[in-house]
Amino acid sequence: MSNTDDIRWVTQVALLGDKNAFDKLTCKYQSPIRRFFLNLTAGDGPLSDDLAQETFIKAYLNITAFKGISGFSTWLYRIAYNVYYDSVRAHKKYADINEWEIDSQHQTQNEFSAEKMDIYRALRLLRKEEQTAVLLFYMEDKTHPEIAKIMNCPLGTVKTYILKGKEKLSLYLTNAGYGN
């Protein structure tokens, strides 16, 4: 399924309010968007599904704002990024609670827990912006300019986030015995 399909489905949703076309878009992008949230929330499945659902509903409500300048995927990640940071800001007041402990409790309740502990531990070392940039670059195969659009920041800043994230992760992974 190509970008042409995306444009066709978006047009059907925007002009005709065709929900079946939106269903096709949801089916196509549910996996990368949920994976993105799952990694950002350190494996919290229910929370990442809630955030993903909010992302798709916002995309549906604002689909006429999609101009097709960037790909639909990039536009959807931009919404996902905003949804995630809105959620982070909303829960800022609980910042004193040890997030890592809570996340670890959630991890024992979902199917990804054991095998993914390392990636969540590794991502935990990074700042939120670095986590996002690194995940988009290495996990979701986005280019630097696309990440700059998603995070709405200059290209140089994105490169710095990725570089710093890479340094921290490389050190962690080398110490953990990866790459030997």
Place this chain on the structure above:
Amino acid sequence: METNDKLLKDFFSENKKEIADNGFSNRVMQNLPETADRSWIVWVFAAIGMAISIYFGLTSGLLEHAFSIFFKTVPYYYLIAGIACFPLLGTAGYYLSQNKSYAF
């Protein structure tokens, strides 16, 4: 630096997994707010297009001419066979639309 890059690429590709839908898309669809169905736009434009075509076809005499040639040259049993095809094609089309997984 390239070693680090490869290390990270390998690490993330090992951890990159497709997530099964498991009803997620259905939940999203059920929670979408109701919006006006605008599919009537297609029918309005189709009707306008047909009306314009028929108007020019009639005023220019093109349709009349085409019909006279058609009925003179095409045998009547071809017409009967052609009309008889419609229910068959309609039934087949309906069947295929209701059974999306069906394949020849």
